[in-house]
Amino acid sequence: xxxxxxxxxxxxxxxxxxxxxxxxxxxxxxxxxxxxxxxxxxxxxxxxxxxxxxxxxxxxxxxxxxxxxxxxxxxxxxxxxxxxxxxxxxxxxxxxxxxxxxxxxxxxxxxxxxxxxxxxxxxxxxxxxxxxxxxxxxxxxxxxxxxxxxxxxxxxxxxxxxxxxxxxxxxxxxxxxxxxxxxxxxxxxxxxxxxxxxxxxxxxxxxxxxxxxxxxxxxxxxxxxxxxxxxxxxxxxxxxxxxxxxxxxxxxxxxxxxxxxxxxxxxxxxxxxxxxxxxxxxxxxxxxxxxxxxxxxxxxxxxxxxxxxxxxxxxxxxxxxxxxxxxxxxxxxxxxxxxxxxxxxxxxxxxxxxxxxx
Numbered sequence: 001x002x003x004x005x006x007x008x009x010x011x012x013x014x015x016x017x018x019x020x021x022x023x024x025x026x027x028x029x030x031x032x033x034x035x036x037x038x039x040x041x042x043x044x045x046x047x048x049x050x051x052x053x054x055x056x057x058x059x060x061x062x063x064x065x066x067x068x069x070x071x072x073x074x075x076x077x078x079x080x081x082x083x084x085x086x087x088x089x090x091x092x093x094x095x096x097x098x099x100x101x102x103x104x105x106x107x108x109x110x111x112x113x114x115x116x117x118x119x120x121x122x123x124x125x126x127x128x129x130x131x132x133x134x135x136x137x138x139x140x141x142x143x144x145x146x147x148x149x150x151x152x153x154x155x156x157x158x159x160x161x162x163x164x165x166x167x168x169x170x171x172x173x174x175x176x177x178x179x180x181x182x183x184x185x186x187x188x189x190x191x192x193x194x195x196x197x198x199x200x201x202x203x204x205x206x207x208x209x210x211x212x213x214x215x216x217x218x219x220x221x222x223x224x225x226x227x228x229x230x231x232x233x234x235x236x237x238x239x240x241x242x243x244x245x246x247x248x249x250x251x252x253x254x255x256x257x258x259x260x261x262x263x264x265x266x267x268x269x270x271x272x273x274x275x276x277x278x279x280x281x282x283x284x285x286x287x288x289x290x291x292x293x294x295x296x297x298x299x300x301x302x303x304x305x306x307x308x309x310x311x312x313x314x315x316x317x318x319x320x321x322x323x324x325x326x327x328x329x330x331x332x333x334x335x336x337x338x339x340x341x342x343x344x345x346x347x348x349x350x351x352x353x354x355x356x357x358x
Contacts, residue, residue, distance in 0.1 A: 002277050003206060003310055004254040006171050011139030013078070014059035014311065018145035018163050019046025020121035020152060021065050022097035022114070024296075024336055032100045032113060042075065043099065045148040045179050048297055051075040052304030052338045055275025056326065056345060059308065062140075063131055064119030064163060068096045070342040075337065083128045085120040094120050103294040103334065104265030110295055114183075120263040122152035124163065126162035142307060143167040144208075146177035147218055151184035151195055177303055178210035180217040194218050207254040207310070208245070209303055212238060214257075221245055235259075235273060239281045246277070253277055253312070256320065258302050258327060268292055271319045272302055274316050282317045282325035285351065294334045301330035301338045305345060317350070325328040325349035 008014065020042045028034035047063050054061035054076040062078035068087050085094050097116035104110035132214065134140060134239035143164065150157040167174055178198060185194045198218040203210065212223040223241045238255045242255050263269065271286040292298075305326030309319025325348035329340035 003173060003314070004171075005173055005311060006139060006141045008141065011141045011253070012060065013062050013138065013140045015050050015053045015142045015307065016062045016064060016081070016134070016140045017050035017062040017077075018143065018327045019149040020044050020097055020116065020119060021047045021063065021067060022099045022116065022119075024099045024101055026101060026103070026334060027332075032102055033112070038100075039334070041335040041337060043117070043297065044097075045079070045177065045300055046145050048300035048336050049144045049175075049177075049304045049307065050328065051306055052301050055306040056304065056338050056340055056342055057312075058342070059311070062134075064121075064124075064134075066124040066128070068094060068120055077304075081129060081134060082331075083120065083124055085123070091118070094118060094123065095249035096120065097309060101296055103296065106266055109265050112296070113183075119152070122150070122156055123132050124159055125155065126159050127284065129159075130164065131163065132246060135166045135172055140167065140170070140172045142173045142175065142311065144175045144177075144303070144307065147179040147194070147198060147214070148177075148181060148184065150201065151188070151194065154188050157201070161201060161204075164201060168204050169234035173206045174204055175209060175265060175303065175307060176205040177299070178208070178214035178218045180210075180214045180283075182217075191217055195220050203251060205249070205252055207256070207307070208249075208252050209256050209306075211257045212241070215241060215245065219245070233256065235283070237276065237280070238273070242258075242275050242281075256303075256306055256323070258299055263289065266292055268295070269323065270298075270328055272306075272320050272327070274306065274320040274323075276316050279316045282320055283347075284320045287324075287328060290328060290331075292331045295331050297336035297338070298327040298331040298344050300336070301340070304328035304338070305349075307316055321349040322346070 025038040053059040080248035097119040270290040302323040306323035309322040330338040333339040
């Protein structure tokens with residue numbers, strides 16, 4: 001693939017994520033409105049990728065974010081580039097984002113309710129981060145960020161651009177997950193602003209991750225043949241769209257997405273595809289009727305596996321298999337973040353089964 005990584009011995013970090021870290025409050029088998037207790041994990045669309053690369057694939061990871069509290073080091077992620085903001089005691093000016101999530105079951109789909117206004121991450125500025133030290137002196141092989149972080153506030157996109165420019169100038173590979181969330185863009189310009197921001201940032205991206213809805217909403221590219229509910233992606237049409245994307249953004253070397261057909265909240269058809277200039281389109285093992293415990297974070301774990309595969313093997317087929325397998329395993333446990341092991345990922349990616357291991 002046309003991906004040239006900085007040498008590992010010249011960099012302090014293999015992966016740095018830029019994004020918000022929230023507290024996920026999980027009611028287990030109950031509904032949010034009737035729960036009397038919640039399990040709590042940390043999680044976030046961009047952070048989950050770095051954490052997965054750290055805990056599952058053994059990569060040296062750090063996160064750029066703003067926080068009021070700390071659970072980051074439990075995930076093996078360096079916290080020295082977190083901007084710590086003192087609490088005002090009641091959350092009038094700043095707080096840590098909260099995400100209440102029901103995992104769904106059967107005919108009842110997953111539901112997420114977020115409280116992320118005025119969070120520390122949404123107020124983060126480029127001046128709060130020593131970008132010269134991080135990308136220049138210490139060195140970073142890979143930066144991951146995405147469209148959730150850039151939609152947090154009217155200034156978060158400016159911060160993302162500054163971080164991405166610093167990474168690009170120092171030879172760091174940049175992956176970006178479009179991750180379109182209409183609710184996040186609603187109050188800051190809607191889809192029009194989402195397209196303006198994401199098209200500007202796309203010129204700095206090496207590895208772009210996104211499904212058909214993401215590319216349409218964020219970049220304005222249509223996938224021909226989709227129905228209005230985007231219920232079934234035509235892979236050939238997606239490949240034709242990629243041709244248009246890389247014609248306009250020649251800096252993009254890899255494009256990837258998961259393929260999820262939701263049968264019920266508990267059973268999904270699951271696979272993934274990826275494209276590079278050198279290999280064309282490749283597809284992972286298809287896992288029809290995959291049993292799902294908690295789907296949230298499956299896409300982030302796909303991205304972590306994909307990045308790990310590219311970093312270690314340079315083989316896009318193997319990378320998409322690692323990504324799809326890691327995503328599938330992450331959805332067998334509760335919470336946003338992966339509890340899988342590397343050996344489980346490699347075994348499943350190679351076609352392994354769920355036979356008991358004794």
